[in-house]
Amino acid sequence: MQVTIPGQAELDIRHVVFDYNGTLAEDGALIPGVAQQINHFAPQFTFHVITADTYGTVAQALEGVACTVHVIPNGQQDVSKHQYVEQLGKEHVLAVGNGNNDKLMLQTAALGIALIQAEGAAVQAVMAADVVCTSVLDVFGYLATPTRLVATLRN
Template identity: 30%
Template structure:
């Protein structure tokens, strides 16, 4: 996905890295509307869900959605998310998250979105991400309607 942002930069995004709890899932459950958006996006981007899986539901909730699921220990979440980003190449990645353990990943990606949905937002993400939105749906829709990204970032 190539997005030319006048007066800013050109993004060439291949991978979308997604935090799970608080970002695409609420209390461990993916809302139907979010599931539908993920299915649409899976045809455009390589989706990666990165999670410590607090509720133990990520595998069953992500079933049927074409994506890569990486789970890891809670104590190591921030470094594992950053490592996945570095493995895929930060310049080719966009990230969406809401928590403190998302900060290193979001600040290193080519494009990042902070989500302030029902489970809250770690305040430093407001100033460290490229865009901030109110919901998981709004975050995912940015990649279906990239002119929204352009409108938010152009010079």
């Protein structure tokens, strides 16, 4: 996805990095429509899910979904997520999350989207993001229609 935001850098997104719980899932269960959207956009983007897997459900929930799942241990999860984005090439990453452990990832990525859904969002994550949405499905709307970002982010 390439899009020019007036007054900002041009975005060239190749990777989408999602947190799992509170972002793609509610109480450990995948939000309806997410699997279909990831599979739909998989030819255009590489999808990654990085999570502490609080409920132990991520592997089963994302079976058959075109994404890489990376489970991180407890302790310095924010740093682990930040490093993951850095390794992918932060200038090509759209990161999505809702938790305090997502704030560095959101801040580091070329585009950070914080979600405020049923599980809420940490204020620090919201403050670190470029955009805030109320549904993970809105993120896929940006992938389908990148010019929506122009209206939101232009100076």
